[in-house]
Amino acid sequence: MQVTMTVNGTDITEEIEPRVLLVHFIRDVLRLTGTHWGCDTSNCGTCVVLMDGQPVKSCTVLAMMADGHSITTVEGLATGAVLDPVQQGFMEEHGLQCGFCTPGMMLTARALLDHNPHPDDTEIRQAISGQICRCTGYATIVRSVKWAAEHPVLSNADTDTDSDADADSAHGATADEVRA
Amino acid sequence: MQIPAAFDYVRASTVDNALALLERHGPESRILAGGHSLLPMMKLRLARPEWLIDINDLFELDFVVHDTSGPDAGTLRIGALTRHTTLLESAQIEALFPIITDAEKVIADPIVRNRGTIGGSLCQADPAEDLSTVCEVLGAIAVIRGAGGQRLLSMDEFHRGPYETAVAHNEILCEVRLPVRSRTGSAYEKVERRVGDWAVAAAGASLTLAPDGTIEAAAIGLTAVGQTGTVTEAAAVLVGRQPTEALFVEAGRLASVACDPIADQRGPIDYKRHLADELTRRVLRRAFARAAASEGPNAPAPATQEG
Numbered sequence: 001m002q003v004t005m006t007v008n009g010t011d012i013t014e015e016i017e018p019r020v021l022l023v024h025f026i027r028d029v030l031r032l033t034g035t036h037w038g039c040d041t042s043n044c045g046t047c048v049v050l051m052d053g054q055p056v057k058s059c060t061v062l063a064m065m066a067d068g069h070s071i072t073t074v075e076g077l078a079t080g081a082v083l084d085p086v087q088q089g090f091m092e093e094h095g096l097q098c099g100f101c102t103p104g105m106m107l108t109a110r111a112l113l114d115h116n117p118h119p120d121d122t123e124i125r126q127a128i129s130g131q132i133c134r135c136t137g138y139a140t141i142v143r144s145v146k147w148a149a150e151h152p153v154l155s156n157a158d159t160d161t162d163s164d165a166d167a168d169s170a171h172g173a174t175a176d177e178v179r180a
Numbered sequence: 181m182q183i184p185a186a187f188d189y190v191r192a193s194t195v196d197n198a199l200a201l202l203e204r205h206g207p208e209s210r211i212l213a214g215g216h217s218l219l220p221m222m223k224l225r226l227a228r229p230e231w232l233i234d235i236n237d238l239f240e241l242d243f244v245v246h247d248t249s250g251p252d253a254g255t256l257r258i259g260a261l262t263r264h265t266t267l268l269e270s271a272q273i274e275a276l277f278p279i280i281t282d283a284e285k286v287i288a289d290p291i292v293r294n295r296g297t298i299g300g301s302l303c304q305a306d307p308a309e310d311l312s313t314v315c316e317v318l319g320a321i322a323v324i325r326g327a328g329g330q331r332l333l334s335m336d337e338f339h340r341g342p343y344e345t346a347v348a349h350n351e352i353l354c355e356v357r358l359p360v361r362s363r364t365g366s367a368y369e370k371v372e373r374r375v376g377d378w379a380v381a382a383a384g385a386s387l388t389l390a391p392d393g394t395i396e397a398a399a400i401g402l403t404a405v406g407q408t409g410t411v412t413e414a415a416a417v418l419v420g421r422q423p424t425e426a427l428f429v430e431a432g433r434l435a436s437v438a439c440d441p442i443a444d445q446r447g448p449i450d451y452k453r454h455l456a457d458e459l460t461r462r463v464l465r466r467a468f469a470r471a472a473a474s475e476g477p478n479a480p481a482p483a484t485q486e487g
Binding site: 017021040048055064067108127129131 | 182183184185186187188189191212215216219220223232234236288289290291292294295375376
């Protein structure tokens with residue numbers, strides 16, 4: 001069957017079997033191996049990608065279900081050579097050890113910050129509670145996400161830097177503009 | 181590597197279209213909603229449909245509406261394709277049915293909740309599934325559509341047993357209707373080994389208070405402990421009585437006697453009975469506090485209520 005989706009901003013059309021899972025489509029067909037494939041049972045969360053900006057476990061989504069949708073993988077986080085604040089945060093705060101859970105953790109963090117730019121520790125821990133770091137490096141992962149929250153990318157238009165309003169849709173829209 | 185057996189895939193554009201596709205492709209076709217129960221079962225060959233009919237484009241089944249006038253006045257209607265995340269984040273649901281919000285916080289994990297749907301959960305009918313208990317406690321009505329029109333079923337009629345419902349192969353669960361009652365509070369609590377696991381045991385309760393402060397109506401449900409339907413004997417002891425801690429303790433005891441858990445890797449029978457008892461007490465306390473704190477949206481008049 002023909003499947004068409006946008007992956008990291010690029011329109012892609014491929015011929016696939018309906019039973020191909022999104023994680024295998026991304027890794028084996030598109031050769032974007034940054035998305036990891038772990039437990040295969042929607043428990044570990046290393047296969048998380050963003051579908052229309054929302055984190056999903058790609059081992060439990062058919063590639064056909066992403067037809068017409070927009071997918072962001074870890075390869076889509078950076079803009080050219082400029083890392084996303086989440087990626088920078090994982091570097092600054094040592095958010096990875098073996099690195100296996102990292103792509104899923106970073107995409108969930110990106111979606112969290114788009115939705116809620118100033119999460120507290122509990123909100124960060126809840127957001128990543130569907131993901132497993134087998135190095136048990138959760139404390140540094142939480143610190144990495146906090147670092148990203150404290151260092152958002154600012155567009156030229158965004159002059160009022162640190163309005164500390166609570167997370168709301170208006171704030172989310174600002175974050176989206178910054179990401180765009 | 182776990183890959184489902186080969187199947188054909190089609191996307192439905194409307195409910196009528198989905199019904200026509202079910203009719204055309206016969207009993208080996210399945211509705212695909214969030215996919216977080218069906219796809220794992222297909223990977224394990226526990227399910228092997230020949231056709232998947234994807235209903236994720238049916239936005240007409242994704243809604244939460246509180247009818248305050250018309251024939252369904254006093255009813256909250258939830259579309260079957262409404263995602264767990266939507267239910268969890270709905271302030272309207274938290275105000276009317278906090279039991280749903282309680283349950284959604286502990287259903288799977290935040291990322292699975294982005295995909296999973298209330299309709300999918302009910303139709304999967306896993307004995308450890310939380311929303312089945314919640315819907316039983318709330319006296320939900322399932323709205324099922326087929327080629328011949330729609331039919332309304334109580335949860336007792338809807339559930340046929342573990343993994344079995346009254347929804348025929350050529351029908352679709354479209355909506356869940358919940359009666360909104362004033363002076364009512366509800367709560368849910370689950371014990372799980374870790375985030376995202378199935379319940380070791382869970383309990384839900386709804387209490388409606390009479391103007392004089394006694395309990396006018398009560399429902400208690402249990403999850404994952406072999407209970408079919410609500411625990412009527414535990415609810416019956418509450419009705420007409422003044423809510424007290426001693427009464428809740430008695431209801432907990434009756435719930436632990438009524439259920440029929442099995443020993444498995446999640447715990448022995450004694451432990452599960454203990455949980456049924458303790459969790460029943462806790463949800464009754466919380467449901468009562470909520471009922472006492474809120475007169476409810478449809479309260480005819482702000483009846484004065486003493487402590």
